[in-house]
Amino acid sequence: MNDQSSVWIIDAGNTRIKLRELHGERTVRSIVLYWPLLTSEFIESNKNIFNKCRAILTKVASHHSLTLLLTQFEKVIEINHQLIKQHFGFNTEYIDPNQLGIDRLLASLGARLLFESPNLAVINAGTATTVELINNQTHKGGMIIAGNQLMLNSLFTAQQLPKLNVDRAIKIGKDSYNCMQTGLAFMNQGLVLAIVKEYKVDNLIICGGNANQFANMDTSIHIIPDLIMQTLTKLSTRLL
Ligand SMILES: Nc1ncnc2c1ncn2[C@@H]1O[C@H](COP(=O)(O)OP(=O)(O)O)[C@@H](O)[C@H]1O
Ligand SMILES: CC(C)(COP(=O)(O)O)[C@@H](O)C(=O)NCCC(=O)O
Known part of the structure; x- marks a missing residue:
């Protein structure tokens, strides 16, 4: 019912x-x-x-x-970017705002609503891994990278790889499985470190279905897999 x-x-x-x-x-x-x-x-x-x-x-x-x-x-x-601008005064510097994936804007708004500090970054680790850079009420832009599963799939043409447990403790892979596992973990770690170094963000938030694959890092990050759903929840009380 x-x-x-x-x-x-x-x-x-x-x-x-x-x-x-x-x-x-x-x-x-x-x-x-x-x-x-x-x-x-x-x-x-x-x-x-x-x-x-x-x-x-x-x-x-x-x-x-x-x-x-x-x-x-x-x-x-x-949801579209005009609704977000109108209800939250949150905007994007994308040249054509309609081109920006709305999930990326929602993840950025979600981070803005959770953290007060001016400079934020969000990694949305889903099908694609996207990076969003936020300053005050503005989405400044970001990056689009093939997501973890896409990267693994691209190593094989005919075979679906098993889901990997990404464990940072393994430093050097000694078989195919561990080499892929270590490669992915270091790639994610490298992305996080590069963002923190290059953009001097106050808070880095990781969301999406692969968010937990960024866990166990030395750098301080906030893992919030359902950030987009949390943001939609907040929007629902404003829009309906
Ligand atoms: N329980 C889970 N544990 C680990 N990874 C998962 C789990 N469920 C989904 N995933 C991974 O999450 C990714 C999809 O995340 P999601 O944020 O839903 O992406 P999208 O929004 O692009 O559909 C897929 O790569 C999938 O392998
Ligand atoms: C980059 C994306 C494919 C990510 O999608 P997702 O992995 O969340 O399913 C999506 O946000 C999209 O289609 N964006 C449009 C292009 C852009 O944001 O520039």
Whole structure:
């Protein structure tokens, strides 16, 4: 049964779709699906939990199944940079703001709402690993790098690699598995150290599905895997 006072927040990334049902700012249901699992059968069998609810959407990927899912809601507000500027006075210096992935802007806004210090950086470690640099109320720009899984997949053409546990304790790989594991850990560590050195950030926040692969670093970082969902929760109380 659905509760019509519910609001759903939806983050449609390139690998996974994340959905949460909220009562106020309280999460009452959380669903995380890799795209192939968002089937019409899934939507049909769950339609009464979405029916007549309002939703807030952020998307950087579009699938037929998402279009079908969205028809279940009474109202859907899709976040764009103008809404963020209007409600939070938070802007981007991207030459064309419409080109900036909205997930990147939301992660930046989320960091801004959590930390008061002026210079922040966010690493959003999802399908891609993006870096966002923030000064006061402005997203200054950043970087886009192939994400951890994409990098591992690119080492093999026909074979899906197993999910690796990234352990910094291993310094020199002595087999293929450990070489890949160490390579990825050092690459992530190097990215973090380079950002801290180059941009002198006050706080560095890591979010996204691969955020925990940045754990166990000497540098002080904040790991908040669901930063984008936290930010959408805050937006929901302003927009609906
Ligand atoms: N439980 C998990 N443990 C470790 N990695 C995970 C887990 N769940 C998802 N991932 C990884 O997270 C990545 C997707 O993260 P996500 O932030 O959802 O990306 P996107 O927003 O681009 O869809 C994938 O590379 C996947 O391998
Ligand atoms: C860079 C991204 C692919 C990251 O997507 P994600 O890994 O979060 O699924 C996405 O934010 C995007 O499509 N951005 C548009 C290009 C840009 O931000 O410049």
